[in-house]
Amino acid sequence: MTSLIHEPPAIADTNDVVAMMTRIADQVAAPAADEVDVQGRFPAETISALRAEGLLSALVPRSLGGMGASYADLSRGLVALGRQCASSAMVTAMHHIQVACLVRHGRNDLLRNYQVELVDRQYLLASATTEVGTGGDVGSSVCAVDVAGGTFHLEKQAPVISYGRFADGILVTARRSADSPENDQVLALCRPPELELEQVGEWNALGFRGTCSPGFILRASGDASAILDDPYADLSTQTMLPVAHILWSSLWLGIATSATDRARRFVQAEARKRPGMTPAAALRLADTTAQLQQFSDLVRGAVTRFEEIQDDPNRLSALGFAIAMNSLKVSASTLVVDIVRQCMVICGLASYRMDTPYSLGRHLRDSMGASLMVNNDRIMGNNAQMLLVHRGE
Amino acid sequence: MDETIREVLSEHGRLAVDAGAIDENADLFAAGMTSHASVNVMLALEDAFDIEFSEQMLRKSTFESIASIRAGVSEMQDA
Numbered sequence: 001m002t003s004l005i006h007e008p009p010a011i012a013d014t015n016d017v018v019a020m021m022t023r024i025a026d027q028v029a030a031p032a033a034d035e036v037d038v039q040g041r042f043p044a045e046t047i048s049a050l051r052a053e054g055l056l057s058a059l060v061p062r063s064l065g066g067m068g069a070s071y072a073d074l075s076r077g078l079v080a081l082g083r084q085c086a087s088s089a090m091v092t093a094m095h096h097i098q099v100a101c102l103v104r105h106g107r108n109d110l111l112r113n114y115q116v117e118l119v120d121r122q123y124l125l126a127s128a129t130t131e132v133g134t135g136g137d138v139g140s141s142v143c144a145v146d147v148a149g150g151t152f153h154l155e156k157q158a159p160v161i162s163y164g165r166f167a168d169g170i171l172v173t174a175r176r177s178a179d180s181p182e183n184d185q186v187l188a189l190c191r192p193p194e195l196e197l198e199q200v201g202e203w204n205a206l207g208f209r210g211t212c213s214p215g216f217i218l219r220a221s222g223d224a225s226a227i228l229d230d231p232y233a234d235l236s237t238q239t240m241l242p243v244a245h246i247l248w249s250s251l252w253l254g255i256a257t258s259a260t261d262r263a264r265r266f267v268q269a270e271a272r273k274r275p276g277m278t279p280a281a282a283l284r285l286a287d288t289t290a291q292l293q294q295f296s297d298l299v300r301g302a303v304t305r306f307e308e309i310q311d312d313p314n315r316l317s318a319l320g321f322a323i324a325m326n327s328l329k330v331s332a333s334t335l336v337v338d339i340v341r342q343c344m345v346i347c348g349l350a351s352y353r354m355d356t357p358y359s360l361g362r363h364l365r366d367s368m369g370a371s372l373m374v375n376n377d378r379i380m381g382n383n384a385q386m387l388l389v390h391r392g393e
Numbered sequence: 394m395d396e397t398i399r400e401v402l403s404e405h406g407r408l409a410v411d412a413g414a415i416d417e418n419a420d421l422f423a424a425g426m427t428s429h430a431s432v433n434v435m436l437a438l439e440d441a442f443d444i445e446f447s448e449q450m451l452r453k454s455t456f457e458s459i460a461s462i463r464a465g466v467s468e469m470q471d472a
Contacts, residue, residue: 181425317452391448
């Protein structure tokens with residue numbers, strides 16, 4: 001609660017992105033976080049506040065009217081959001097992953113113009129990569145885009161589309177054509193009114209309840225230029241995967257930071273009751289704080305690693321980088337659960353109860369999602385495969 | 394060399410088409426080779442030609458066609 005900015009300047013420079021996201025996290029997302037979780041409702045107030053500040057186009061370059069924010073700043077902003085409301089932070093992260101794909105791979109006129117429109121209208125973008133029948137492998141598709149006369153048609157059975165009902169556009173993977181093998185994929189921007197979603201089932205999950213992620217049958221058509229220029233395999237390697245793992249890890253770091261904040265306050269309250277006696281839990285707090293530092297440095301290091309090579313497709317496509325970005329996801333999603341669990345041991349029953357300043361039930365439930373959304377075993381399986389030929393750094 | 398490359402592709406490439414007949418410039422990934430299969434192709438090529446691809450050769454573009462594989466293998470043989 002240290003950086004309250006009441007009147008943000010009209011033209012943001014990059015540090016303002018962090019300050020604005022932190023203010024929204026503390027003043028808007030935090031008060032609603034428990035209700036969003038309990039009711040499993042969309043965090044509309046957070047997204048409206050981000051919209052009002054133009055933050056949904058933070059990654060769009062200044063030449064197209066956006067803020068041209070860095071991934072480092074966005075990462076820090078997501079840590080702040082993740083500290084207060086993991087659902088808000090996850091929706092925001094997933095949106096920016098889609099924007100990153102558009103900004104970095106949407107080169108044709110239609111997609112450039114769409115970015116300008118996105119700045120103006122502050123569109124919220126969602127993603128439909130998983131599909132019924134592919135066993136969770138986002139690198140293959142059953143559905144295909146059917147292009148005829150400059151128009152594409154597409155129908156996809158999506159087991160999950162996070163905040164699909166609240167999105168202004170969805171980036172959808174599909175095979176390049178009806179004749180293409182399952183791994184020859186493209187990414188298509190699907191927009192209303194030529195986008196129709198038929199909801200299948202409900203989203204009643206353990207955590208990230210506010211992401212509102214049921215299944216849908218998605219039907220869309222549109223101008224064939226709304227299909228991104230680069231093959232999905234390249235786009236995934238160079239942008240979607242590293243950016244997703246960096247931004248997710250950032251918000252998971254936010255969850256872990258918040259849990260550690262509560263544990264530290266608990267230990268300090270204990271210490272005040274008996275000055276002169278170091279509480280037994282203080283040692284575990286020291287241990288957990290060291291783990292949190294590892295986590296923080298891991299995320300910061302990954303952001304730097306990506307930013308250093310972000311304009312070099314060759315280096316982004318190297319095995320070593322792919323292995324590092326996969327390892328980031330697995331490490332971060334493991335650390336967040338470990339840290340929350342340690343903090344629960346520190347706070348004891350006060351964290352187990354749902355109604356104390358030290359409650360960690362929501363943190364624990366949200367943190368468990370991290371290793372499951374794109375399963376860590378699948379990611380490690382990919383790394384195992386790549387390590388058969390990787391030569392080391 | 395092309396014959397050996399085609400044999401390796403036939404055995405490990407999991408192509409949707411006949412590896413013996415595919416055009417040497419055709420995109421193998423578009424022909425159904427997955428990234429998983431491409432790793433097996435790399436391993437089998439290293440064994441068949443007794444070479445080791447360098448780190449900078451280990452990218453999608455090296456393995457995207459028979460012609461690019463031939464160029465990659467030749468470069469490693471000359472190295």
